[in-house]
Amino acid sequence: MTVYLALTALEGDYAVTRRAPGEGLPDWLAGPGLLSVTQASDEVSILCLADRVPAKEVSARGWQAVQVDTCAPLDQPGVVLAAVEPVTRAGLGIFVTSTHDRDYLLVRAARIAQAEAAWLSAGHRVSAGGVTLRxxxxxxxxxxxxxxxxxxxxxxxxxxxxxxxxxxxxxxxxxxxxxxxxxxxxxxxxxxxxxxxxxxxxxxxxxxxxxxxxxxxxxxxxxxxxxxxxxxxxxxxxxxxxxxxxxxxxxxxxxxxxxxxxxxxxxxxxxxxxxxxxxxxxxxxxxxxxxxxxxxxxxxxxx
Missing domain, CATH: 3.40.630.30 (Gcn5-related N-acetyltransferase (GNAT))
Structure with missing residues (x-):
């Protein structure tokens, strides 16, 4: 079954910060925008708006967050694939994080036009600043x-x-x-x-x-x-x-x-x-x- 998605670019520049597992959560963590914390045995990874991450932190900056507006059950097949496959075929890097209701895509902000072109060509809709393209x-x-x-x-x-x-x-x-x-x-x-x-x-x-x-x-x-x-x-x-x-x-x-x-x-x-x-x-x-x-x-x- 072909899945067509509505995608919305979130405002702001995002960063992914790596911290040692014993450091705990920083006091700059809270704030607006998308926030995701993942704890593993060898690191704690924090995704948030880059403007609140101190320069001393080990971070990868320059990411554009894109929300998949289409709500789907956690186990619904094809949603992530429909979002990721066009971008990877275009030769772009992308990673995904999810909440209970939605998926979020992160692509390099400098390549967002190429990502949007790939999504549009796949039949998806993309929105930013109140304007939707299709x-x-x-x-x-x-x-x-x-x-x-x-x-x-x-x-x-x-x-x-x-x-x-x-x-x-x-x-x-x-x-x-x-x-x-x-x-x-x-x-x-x-x-x-x-x-x-x-x-x-x-x-x-x-x-x-x-x-x-x-x-x-x-x-x-x-x-x-x-x-x-x-x-x-x-x-x-x-x-x-x-x-x-x-x-x-x-x-x-x-x-x-x-x-x-x-x-x-x-x-x-x-x-x-x-x-x-x-x-x-x-x-x-x-x-x-x-x-x-x-x-x-x-x-x-x-x-």
């Missing part, structure tokens, strides 16, 4: 079309020709997303309080001549009410991770040259201008910049 399905055509239409019209109100804005109406966006979701690719929806506030859509870069070995971020739209929260950066980072999981592929995108806020955002996130192209149309032969990112592992190796 992979879109055929039932989401109208949601995607409405969000796409609204944000695109706002973004290009002073850039695109009037006849283009009139032609790209909701009916056209509905037909587009119905076709797109039936093809190869991944579209991530971000929801806040049950309302879609952002989307990121990836597919093989088959339409961009010379970049066929990369994945293309065809769309990244964030509604006005969700901007300035870091959501666009989070979706871009996850998109890079999803691309990297596809045989170590890089990520490319095309952005209209006159869309200066978008160009500034992408270059600020490390995107390099790789080429200049005119869109094939037929509606709008706009002047575009092709920006790209190397796979994360390759980019880290070059630093």
């Amino acid at each position: 992979v879109a399905g055929s039932d989401d055509v109208e949601t995607l079309a409405c969000l796409h239409f609204r944000v695109w019209q706002e973004t290009y109100a002073r850039i695109a020709p009037p006849e283009v804005r009139l032609a790209l109406n909701k009916a056209r966006r509905l037909a587009y997303w119905r076709e797109r979701l039936a093809q190869d690719g991944t579209t991530v929806i971000a929801e806040r309080a049950g309302e879609a506030v952002a989307l990121a859509a990836l597919s093989p870069a088959s339409d961009l001549d010379g970049f066929g070995d990369a994945m293309e971020l065809g769309h990244l739209y964030v509604a006005a009410e969700a901007r300035g929260t870091g959501l666009g950066r989070r979706l871009l980072t996850i998109a890079r991770a999803i691309a990297g999981a596809q045989d170590g592929r890089g990520l490319v995108l095309a952005v209209v040259r006159e869309n200066t806020p978008a160009v500034a955002f992408y270059t600020g996130q490390g995107g390099q201008v790789l080429a200049k192209r005119r869109d094939k149309g037929p509606l709008w032969p706009s002047d575009n910049l092709i920006l790209g990112w190397e796979p994360e592992d390759k980019a880290k190796a070059s630093v």
